[in-house]
Amino acid sequence: xxxLRESGPALVKPTQTLTLTCTxxxxxxxTNGVCVNWIRQPPGKALEWLARIDWDxxxxxxxxxKTRLTISKDTSRNQVVLTxxxxxxxxxxxxxxxxxxxxxxxxxxxxxxxxxxVTVSS
Amino acid sequence: QSVLTQPPSASGTPxxxxxxxxxxxxxxxxxxxxxxxxxFPGTAPRLLxxxxxxxxxxxxxxxxxxxxxxxxxxxxxxxxSEDEADYYCAAWDDSLNGPVFGGGTKLTVL
Numbered sequence: 001x002x003x004l005r006e007s008g009p010a011l012v013k014p015t016q017t018l019t020l021t022c023t024x025x026x027x028x029x030x031t032n033g034v035c036v037n038w039i040r041q042p043p044g045k046a047l048e049w050l051a052r053i054d055w056d057x058x059x060x061x062x063x064x065x066k067t068r069l070t071i072s073k074d075t076s077r078n079q080v081v082l083t084x085x086x087x088x089x090x091x092x093x094x095x096x097x098x099x100x101x102x103x104x105x106x107x108x109x110x111x112x113x114x115x116x117x118v119t120v121s122s
Numbered sequence: 123q124s125v126l127t128q129p130p131s132a133s134g135t136p137x138x139x140x141x142x143x144x145x146x147x148x149x150x151x152x153x154x155x156x157x158x159x160x161x162f163p164g165t166a167p168r169l170l171x172x173x174x175x176x177x178x179x180x181x182x183x184x185x186x187x188x189x190x191x192x193x194x195x196x197x198x199x200x201x202x203s204e205d206e207a208d209y210y211c212a213a214w215d216d217s218l219n220g221p222v223f224g225g226g227t228k229l230t231v232l
Binding site for chain 1: 124154155156157159165166167168169172173178210212213214218219220221222223224225226
């Protein structure tokens with residue numbers, strides 16, 4: 001059974017750095033083709049893809065946020081970590097991690113975490 | 123402003139067939155597969171359609187996807203009250219080198 005779970009602070013101050021962890025089970029990020037992504041959703045708004053890390057450690061970032069994002073993985077702990085620097089109130093929203101299976105396309109997010117709400121406020 | 127364009131709302135009565143459109147460009151839908159997600163309030167999105175036409179196991183065959191050129195559609199036949207949700211399309215964008223989503227369509231079952 002594939003599961004993903006996001007964890008991190010619920011509240012961060014403007015200009016601070018956000019660190020989110022995605023802990024997963026039921027699959028391995030060493031399997032050829034598997035990827036883990038971060039996607040966010042501001043309250044009442046649309047989904048926005050942030051970053052992706054592949055089984056071979058290739059990384060992809062949203063071009064408009066690239067300078068603020070870093071994604072990494074710890075395969076021994078089955079975790080993927082996302083850091084976002086210089087947080088702003090506009091970054092408030094629910095942050096999800098989601099898996100792409102080994103045979104999936106670049107938008108084939110077959111399993112999602114429940115999401116974690118991050119509020120940016122002083 | 124989302125890269126993929128969806129109507130903000132759609133509606134239908136129980137039993138009816140409704141379609142939700144998704145318009146893109148040659149750098150995304152025009153060159154690759156489209157994925158559709160269903161999202162209920164307060165929950166994570168659920169994969170509904172992948173590779174433009176395929177359904178994961180567990181998704182009723184009332185849901186179907188199609189694609190033509192730079193646009194795609196999600197059709198829901200035999201509309202049910204539990205289909206009331208937000209629907210998002212997604213596609214890989216070659217220019218942005220990443221996935222892009224539509225703005226979402228809120229489906230109301232009257």
